[in-house]
Amino acid sequence: MPRESKAAGANRPLKPSNKAARPAKGARTRPDSRSSERVTSILETLAKTYPNAVCALRHRNAFELTIATILSAQTTDVGVNKVTPELFRMYSTPRKLAEAPLPELERIIRTTGFYRAKAKNIQGAARVLQESFGGKVPQTIEELMKLPGVARKTANVVLGSWYGIAAGIVVDTHVGRLSRRLDLTRESDPVKVERDLEKVIPMDHWIQLSHELIHHGRQICIARKPRCAECPLEPLCNAADKTWSSH
Ligand code: SF4
Structure with missing residues (x-):
């Protein structure tokens, strides 16, 4: 952390982050x-x-934003933007991503870190989208959180940035x-x-x-x-x- x-x-006064830093007056x-x-x-x-x-994650639709946001865990948006063009060129729909060979997904997203878990999550998310939501990204937090790798933050990103829904x-x-x-x-x-x-x-x-x-x-x-x-x-x-x- x-x-x-x-x-x-903990709402305690902080020590300066380095020697040049000085705390503000009235920091409480x-x-x-x-x-x-x-x-x-x-x-x-x-x-x-x-x-x-x-949103700095490049995307053309709700599906791409969902997958890109899952990939953005523990890494930078810049890093995600480097891998998603190839990923979405090869697997442009939930159905195609759901059927992709896992080792191929791992290869494409390797540089985003935790690539084995992320590959499973994005493929799992694509499967749930395909099987439970007809290939469409749902528009509620509760439904979005049924996708592997999607927690509240990711759901809020998709709802806010793509659908314009202020759910959180x-x-x-x-x-x-x-x-x-x-x-x-x-x-x-x-x-x-x-x-x-x-x-x-x-x-x-x-x-x-x-x-x-x-x-x-x-x-x-x-x-x-x-x-x-x-x-x-x-x-x-x-x-x-x-x-x-x-x-
Ligand atoms: S003044 Fe406050 S908000 Fe602005 S950079 Fe410093 S700590 Fe951040």
Whole structure:
């Protein structure tokens, strides 16, 4: 677990992530950290900063997004995007993927890590799609979670990014870390983080907020050494591991 996740999840002041880092003043949780006024400011700032944020996994349909998201576990979207063109060129439908030779799937997705388990999962997911859902990706969390390799996060990605259904908030490592740094939650468990976020984030922001936080987490609020001096959220942020603070 990343260092800051563990500490921030317990809502304790963090030690600086390195010698150059210095903790912000007033790093403790503030009573108004989840106020609608502050949340609105965060949402507006993120929307202005990332007006076109979308899912970084390349896909042309719900099936491809489902498979790509299963493959994205424990690896980067860039890494997944390197293998999916060949995968979907050879196996473009649930039926074709369900009937693919497993060693061939393992070869194609090998670089994404945990490739044996992932090959079984994507083939299992294709089989369930074919046998239980007529080859179509379902539109509810409960149905999606019947697919091997699909947990709540993946279901939320597919529902939000493809169907535009705000069934929940995608909580990946970036969304979890940023939610803690921004003091919107004290939880480290993704499902609990999602619950906390859903209480304060208006539903019409659920889908876009995930995209924006993921972009921000990749570009600015990175895990080990956040670039706070470049961060548009800095005036609103009291994270204990800030590397620069204006207040
Ligand atoms: S100020 Fe720093 S810790 Fe806070 S959100 Fe921005 S980059 Fe992250």
